[in-house]
Amino acid sequence: MPTVSNVSSFRKMTPGILASQRLAMSNDIPDIGKSEVAIALKRAAQPLGLTSTAYHVLDILLGLSKPDDWKGAGRPIVAISNEKLASYVGRSERTVIRAIRQLVEAQVLAYRDSSTGRRWVHRNNGGEITYAYGLDFTPARVRYREIKRIADEWQAELNARREARRTVTRVSRAIVDIVEATMDVDLSDFRDQMNAILEDGSEVQEKSVALQDLYDLLVEALTEARIADEKQSGNKGMTGEHDTNVTPLFNTSSPDSCSYKRTSANANEINFPSDAAYSGEIAPEREQAERSRVKTTATPARKRSGKADFTGSAALDAVSISLLESACTTVQSDFGLSLKSWPELLSAAGVMRIGIGLSEAAFADACARLGRQAASAILAVVAEKALRDPEKISSPGGYFRACCDRAVEGKLALARSLFGLAAG
Template sequence: MTEASAVASFRRITPGIVASARLAMANDVPDTTKSEMALLLKKAAPVLGIDGTTYHVMDILLGLSRADDWKGAGRPVVAISNAKLAEYTMRSERTVIRSIRRLVEAGIAAYRDSSTGRRFVYRNEAGEVVSGFGIDFTPARVRVDELRQAVAEFHQRLAAELTAKRDIARLSRAIEDLCAAYPNAAAEFRSELASICQGNGHLLDRAAEVRELHGRVTMALSPEHVSFNMTCEGDMNVSPNINTTPESLSESRNKRTRSTEREDCQLDDRFAVDSAFENKPGEGGVGQQDQTGFPQRDVNAIQGEVLGSVSVGLLKAACPEAQSMIAMQFDSWASLGRAGETLRRMIGLSEAGWADGRNKVGLYAAAAILATVLEKSIRDPEQISRPGGYFRAMIDRALDGKLNLERSLFGLADHRYGQSEK
């Protein structure tokens, strides 16, 4: 197969299209695999500005490419018409054309146009491409090391920004507590803290300023720098009553505190989830009525029903690929909730769709469903061609009380362990 990458004359040429065409003509192409590149491109999507329909189109094109074309001297060319892509994505052909153009200008694909504009691939008996015209993903193979570095830097930046947000919130509370304890010397520090928090500077710079301010406030208002005038007036001169006689086991049990009982009681994951999503007193799982007059189910009741038999440990064991893709671990319900925004980007779900899912079934249930959909789409991309639609369908099943999330997660976990034993 020729390595020349021709761009049809009817296309409006931009510097990004020219750069992608040059990458597609490279002879020294690193050896990769289809699964590795698909995972890397999905991780790099936020860095490259790929989202929405463009992400969906990229996912379909990667799924249609052949695994053998990503190895050796192969060229991963996908021949599919714009009309077929529009049918798969339920978008117009013009939207599909713009999405493909974004992929090309992002530097991960290139146009390989025929003289007639048709897309087709001819293969020999060995399955090798003899002649192919369509969308060529050779630029992504050429930039594999650059994309890995960009993804690593992106995750480092996200981690640094998260740490900065936590430091600002934590140290601001500490400064406010010190100012409340010593109000006479706190007016200047309060105004400085307010100016930092309301400033338009970079998040990392504001975090550094808050840390520096906290150090100065601590030095100025710490106990050793504040004068105390303490007297012994009113003190009682009594000897302490210390009972050194050990109590019997029966007496100790009768005097057990409630905290001791909590330590002795081992709560399972089901009880913890049920307690976390317990309904408000008097609601009984039924909220207000909608416009049709029928009672509307409470979000907390739906969330407790979906996660009643699902634990964080089960999610962590069933979704290893999803955690690897977003570089986060599902160690707690809070960490799962924080990962929701990244998870919805990975499956190409719109912000409106994610907000609608949270409002209907709750943050943690929606995030657990997102993780399940992402895990399934990574393991079998051809089975789930529209992850966003799959997520909405699972939300609807949860509202109808027909979603068995526990069964899906156990199936993913069992499949994982079965693969590891082979």
């Protein structure tokens, strides 16, 4: 039997049409139903290069085919004239003819022409096709696994591009935030490199990889600068040697409390709002503070820097309230809190503590060792991580205590955690 016996002589043969005819004459037809083939064809329409008209024609032809013709070794054939198909699509007959030819050359359909060029299907009493002339879907059935693989690969590529675009946006914003939040280290070169990567004409996947590498280098450079600064200053930030003209007031008889009255250089600038949740803790301390009041000398307020508003602990090095606000978005949305200022962070500590199931005594101990500002900042980071990935942090209270222990030892990279949360 000639390979092209079902193609009329008036058609101009192409390699694609010949390949479709060979597939249509195959005897090895997989038992794949109409719905599976239809889904695979529509998913692979773009990588197969189908135009919108060809896709529309394909959709109509699939709808006209009978599901029973797709069972077993059946050959689903659709008999419809070009004129009627053109009326369905809303295009001219010549446009429909070109669309059908494109589907045939894409090895989705095959021509099964009659001698007169007419298309019809003859069925027996059982509804089975005895002979038919029209457009044959057998090539699509034979190529089902190949078409499905093409669709899966195309979808994976689309997902990779979409994720790469998201990575480019997320990482570039994180780099800008880090550069703007860090005032004591010149990181402008990283911003210039980021702009050069964004303006490059390379693929979005390459841009995402380059930006991720640049972000890692930025975090590493910032961490090394902080470590070098700590070594150079002899870890003075942890011992309080930088806080000149400050007379700290230690309360050794009440280890449960972290809300003792502190006299600092900027005490006349900041008035923390009273929190009713801590009233039971504050009252005894005020009484004891009244009995053992220490006279302090008033000092002028220090000029604020670009760092955190409070420098009572080395754990707050490179930590600003704006960085905390941009990193702890889940805490703010889930708990209905605002972290736009340090007083608001201190007021929100009670809600966050209850939210992660941390006891008052544990938080009070952390405040006594690190200061209330540093303890609240660590609490916000722990709450954010616990809300984002509850399965990863099974015990937020224990995780908070471990972070506080590392902060006391000077090993807690709180700024790096915040940068990572902001980028994620």
